[in-house]
Amino acid sequence: MSRKLDLSHSLQQRAEKFFPGGVNSPVRAFRAVGGEPPIIVSGNRARMTDVDGNQYIDYVLSWGPLLLGHCAPEVVGAVIEATRKGTSFGASTPSEADLAEEVIKAFPSMEKVRFVSSGTEATMSAIRLARAATNRKYIVKFEGCYHGHSDALLVKAGSGLATFGIPGSAGVPEEFVKFTLALPYNNVAALKEAFQKFRGQIACVIIEPVVGNMGCVPPKPGYLESVRSLTQREGTLLILDEVMTGFRVSYGGAQELYGIKPDLTTLGKVIGGGLPVGAYGGSAALMNQVAPLGPVYQAGTLSGNPLAMAAGLAMLRTLSAGRETIYPRLNTLSEKLVGGITGAAREAGIAVNANQVGSMFTWFFTDHEVFDWNTAATCNTELFGRFHRGMLDAGVWLPASQFEAAFLSTAHTEEDIDATIAAARKVFAAIRA
Ligand SMILES: *Cc1c(COP(=O)(O)O)cnc(C)c1O
Numbered sequence: 001m002s003r004k005l006d007l008s009h010s011l012q013q014r015a016e017k018f019f020p021g022g023v024n025s026p027v028r029a030f031r032a033v034g035g036e037p038p039i040i041v042s043g044n045r046a047r048m049t050d051v052d053g054n055q056y057i058d059y060v061l062s063w064g065p066l067l068l069g070h071c072a073p074e075v076v077g078a079v080i081e082a083t084r085k086g087t088s089f090g091a092s093t094p095s096e097a098d099l100a101e102e103v104i105k106a107f108p109s110m111e112k113v114r115f116v117s118s119g120t121e122a123t124m125s126a127i128r129l130a131r132a133a134t135n136r137k138y139i140v141k142f143e144g145c146y147h148g149h150s151d152a153l154l155v156k157a158g159s160g161l162a163t164f165g166i167p168g169s170a171g172v173p174e175e176f177v178k179f180t181l182a183l184p185y186n187n188v189a190a191l192k193e194a195f196q197k198f199r200g201q202i203a204c205v206i207i208e209p210v211v212g213n214m215g216c217v218p219p220k221p222g223y224l225e226s227v228r229s230l231t232q233r234e235g236t237l238l239i240l241d242e243v244m245t246g247f248r249v250s251y252g253g254a255q256e257l258y259g260i261k262p263d264l265t266t267l268g269k270v271i272g273g274g275l276p277v278g279a280y281g282g283s284a285a286l287m288n289q290v291a292p293l294g295p296v297y298q299a300g301t302l303s304g305n306p307l308a309m310a311a312g313l314a315m316l317r318t319l320s321a322g323r324e325t326i327y328p329r330l331n332t333l334s335e336k337l338v339g340g341i342t343g344a345a346r347e348a349g350i351a352v353n354a355n356q357v358g359s360m361f362t363w364f365f366t367d368h369e370v371f372d373w374n375t376a377a378t379c380n381t382e383l384f385g386r387f388h389r390g391m392l393d394a395g396v397w398l399p400a401s402q403f404e405a406a407f408l409s410t411a412h413t414e415e416d417i418d419a420t421i422a423a424a425r426k427v428f429a430a431i432r433a
Pocket residue numbers: 117118119120121123146147148149208212213241242243244268269278
C-alpha cells in the first residue's frame with residue numbers, strides 16, 4: 001500500500017463500533033474488493049480527498065447523483081439559499097412544483113409525479129400503485145436488476161425460466177416474495193413464458209432500461225420494445241426504473257434514448273443533485289389513484305424537502321440549459337476512457353469486456369460478452385479486486401464491486417481521462433502475473 005491511510009484506518013475502526021461493518025450502506029465497506037475504505041472529508045469537481053490528504057479522481061460520484069461533479073457551484077448556492085429560509089415545513093413550498101415542472105419537461109410520459117426521499121421508496125410506491133390500478137398481485141423483475149431494498153424486490157431468480165423468486169435477503173419471508181417473478185434480463189422468451197403461465201395476473205413489469213446494478217448492461221436491440229409490446233398486450237403496467245438512468249444516459253433518460261413510453265417511471269439519484277430525492281410518476285389517471293385523491297396510500301415526513309428540491313432544481317436547470325453540449329461531451333469522454341482502459345487491458349493480455357451507455361460504464365473482467373446476470377457472473381472478481389486496489393493507490397476511485405457501474409461527470413477533463421488510462425496501464429502490468 002503506497003498511500004498513507006493511518007487516519008482513515010483509525011476512523012474506520014471507530015465507525016465499526018457504531019455501525020455494522022462501519023458503514024451505513026454495505027458497498028461502502030469495500031468487502032468485495034478486499035480492502036479498507038478511505039474515509040472521505042471533501043470533494044471538489046471530479047475529485048475527492050480523504051482524511052489522510054490523498055486525492056482521487058472520482059468515477060463513483062455518490063453512486064450516480066453527481067452528474068455535475070462535487071460541489072457544483074449552482075447546486076451549492078441553491079442549497080445555501082434554501083437553508084436560510086428554513087429546512088423543512090411539513091407544508092407545501094413553491095420549489096416542489098418547480099422541480100416537478102423540470103422533471104415532466106424531460107419525461108413527457110409523466111403527467112404527474114410524487115416526490116419521495118429515495119429510489120427505494122419510489123419503486124416500492126410505484127409497485128403498490130401498479131397493483132392497485134390493475135387489481136393484480138404478481139410482479140415481474142429481472143435478475144441482476146436492483147430496485148432498492150423493499151421486501152418484495154429483494155428477490156433472486158429461482159431455477160428455470162419463469163419461476164417464483166426466492167428471498168434475496170435474510171428476514172424476507174418466502175410468503176412476502178411469492179408474487180415476485182424473477183426472470184433473466186435480455187430474454188424475451190422468458191417473459192413470454194411468464195405471461196403464459198400467469199395470464200391476467202401480472203400487475204407490472206419493473207426493469208432497469210439500462211442495468212447499472214450488475215455493472216452496466218445495455219438492453220439488446222429490440223428487447224425493450226418487446227417488453228413494451230408484451231406488457232401492453234397483457235394489460236400489465238411497465239415501470240421503467242430510471243433511478244440511475246434518468247438524466248444520466250440522456251436528458252430524458254433511457255425512455256428518450258430508446259423511444260419507449262412506460263406507464264410509470266421511477267427516478268432518484270441525479271434529480272436530487274446529491275440530496276435525497278426520489279420520484280414516481282405516470283399518466284394523470286394513474287397518479288390520481290394516489291392519496292389524497294385515490295385509495296393508494298403513500299406519504300413522507302421529508303418528501304419534497306425544500307433543500308433537496310433546491311438542489312435538484314439547480315441540477316436539472318443546469319442540465320436543461322446545457323443539454324445540447326453536456327450529453328455529447330459526456331459520451332465522447334466516456335468512450336475515450338472506456339476504450340483507453342479496455343485497450344490497456346488488451347495490451348497486458350487481461351480479458352476485459354466493457355459495456356457503456358453514455359456516461360455509465362463497466363469493465364467486466366471476463367472474455368464473455370455480458371448481457372445478463374449469468375454472463376456477468378463469469379467475471380474474475382479476484383482480479384477485479386486487485387485492479388480496484390491498484391487504481392485506488394494510483395488515485396482513481398472506482399466502484400468497489402465488479403457489479404456496479406462507474407460514471408463520468410461534467411467536471412471530468414481530458415487530462416483526468418488521460419491520467420486514468422495511464423494509471424490503468426501500470427496497474428494492469430502489475431496485476432498480470
Ligand atoms: C440506486 C437505485 C435504486 C435505489 O435507490 P436508493 O435511493 O438507494 O434507495 C433503485 N433503483 C435503481 C435502478 C437504482 O440504481
